[in-house]
Amino acid sequence: MEIGKRMGAPRLALLPIGAYKPEWFMSPVHMSPAQAVEVHRVLGAERSLAIHWGTFQLADDGASEPVEDLRRALSGHDGSAPFEALPNGGVLELGAADAM
Numbered sequence: 798m799e800i801g802k803r804m805g806a807p808r809l810a811l812l813p814i815g816a817y818k819p820e821w822f823m824s825p826v827h828m829s830p831a832q833a834v835e836v837h838r839v840l841g842a843e844r845s846l847a848i849h850w851g852t853f854q855l856a857d858d859g860a861s862e863p864v865e866d867l868r869r870a871l872s873g874h875d876g877s878a879p880f881e882a883l884p885n886g887g888v889l890e891l892g893a894a895d896a897m
Contacts, residue, residue, distance in 0.1 A: 806841035809891070814867050814882065815850030818857035827856070830867035837880050846889060847882035 800807075812833040817823050828836065830847075837845040850863040858866075864882045871880055883889060 810842035813849035816855035831870040834870040845880040
């Protein structure tokens, strides 16, 4: 990806996983959880955080379906770099070593 070539691997990638169904209609502007896992891999992100899901009903995927599909997509991933989906209102604390 161009981002990785120009900027190097990000320490934290915020990747959208919601509003992807029906894929024939939504794919030009939204990525699926499986595509987000692929972007995470291609970018070489040290850590990724799922965003843009579960707050509003924007498409045909349900409130929990994006996270369930993310877990399925991650089951085939080597897991060397974490990819997390926090619950609504959840907090991710980054220590000084994680600061950008």
